[in-house]
Amino acid sequence: MRAVIQKSFGGPEVLEVAEIEQPQPLSGEVLVRVHASSVNPVDVVVRAGYLPLLGQPPFGVGWDISGVVEVAGPGARYAVGEEVYGMPFFPRAATGYAEYVAAPSRQLARKPKSLNHIEAAALPLAALTAWQGLVDKADIKAGDRVLIHRAAGGVGHFAVQIAKARGAYVIALASAAKHDFVRGLGADEVIDYRTTDYTEVLHDLDVVFDSNADGERSARVLKPGGVLVSIMEHANPERAAQVEAAGRRFAGVSVEPDYAALEAIAELVDAGKIRPHVSETLRLEDAGKAHELVGSGQTVGKVVLAVR
């Protein structure tokens, strides 16, 4: 089968499409015929060698997939022909940018019925990051006042929609060109971080969802006991200690496969509460270009690879 691999750390040019052996599902696993795979910032930093999750190359790339069960391993949870999505094996083996992926059943969920595979592939890692931060860690509730950094980004645009679906009052940070998009997601207020220092106009928030490594400033706008959900600084004990010393709660998030949350997300998608935004759809051969786009930090929503 065809899959994107890398034989060394480096720029987008190290990504290549190779012919590799098709994986075999173990007991409890399924072989997924992948229709689409999406690109996340973590793919880019792993590729470059900044985050050594996978040891030394060669290895595969990416985690997010949506596709159809081609082979159901013995005892698997899904039947041949079912449509599934997920981010199997993260943060271990990266096998996502490929024609076939073998995955444990309980690292997948049924694809939202209202989405095609391109859209569904945009969900897993980014939407689970937002879910595990806002729901599992911060337990946001109706009426909570929540600030979302980088609200037009891959994780951010899901965070806005999940917070709204839970009834929160959402204040979003984005550059002016993206304000219409972010308002369309349901944000109640949008602040242009380029012209306004949000720490001067916000205070006493219940939750800040910080996907911008801006923890020190973010903590300042929280009420006592408020929660700083941190995606980028989750492994920074100094930040955690500082936030806790100031009487706020530090909640670092490291996303994990989670079929139960994927099922909850699929329900919200099919109820019209969450909609992935795909800004670019490229092909496996264009994985390098996709990494350039995502690595720029300027994309709106998600970049997806159409595998077939």
Add this chain to the structure above:
Amino acid sequence: MRAVIQKSFGGPEVLEVAEIEQPQPLSGEVLVRVHASSVNPVDVVVRAGYLPLLGQPPFGVGWDISGVVEVAGPGARYAVGEEVYGMPFFPRAATGYAEYVAAPSRQLARKPKSLNHIEAAALPLAALTAWQGLVDKADIKAGDRVLIHRAAGGVGHFAVQIAKARGAYVIALASAAKHDFVRGLGADEVIDYRTTDYTEVLHDLDVVFDSNADGERSARVLKPGGVLVSIMEHANPERAAQVEAAGRRFAGVSVEPDYAALEAIAELVDAGKIRPHVSETLRLEDAGKAHELVGSGQTVGKVVLAVR
């Protein structure tokens, strides 16, 4: 740290306690200070080399653990000091019979409050096998008539209790000496398989939970459309085809880590609906003896290793 390993396939005597390096939790993972680990039949068949899940030895042994979070990796779901239980990494790396285990947060759940670690360690793999078969696959409902094979065994004694907790009418197979035990679990009828051929006295059941590789006969007592949940024959396509051709549904089960089901099980335990039965508690040094007991197929409930 001390852990049980095996350097070759073979009998219980290949198990040895070795001094090995303490694992390190990755992002999203926790390091669990293990208080107890339980022994499952799968540990025995992997040890002997009949089920080559782990490649060639040397490797560790076992999956079920209960313990206390000693180190929370960046972004992990649990805090230092929380009590957790689970069967991390199954069916891959076996790391359970050990003083410390590093595990993904979402392959663990909070230990039932009403149990000590010895009891909690008895739950994960066996109770999840029963749960994933009866609840996920067969979707048993109040009033369903359900037959449970080997009802006094590790998996069986949980299957009886889970079926009862869902309101089913439970018919249990066990030898006469174990009938009082099985009735105490809540079974409505108990049949001594040594003196009675259950296929002659039962018919039109909704579900058979077959943990005895007795699929052909089991299917005969199902109603049309009834479900054969098969633990031992899940990888037997001929059995599946035969059952389906007879108008019954074949549901093979291969257990997987499942924090959401572990949470549901913990709730039922704390509500008094499920109680693990531990027949023997041994120490790490006695892992070989524990394997002998479990390998005999005659143990009631579970055999647990007290790690500290």
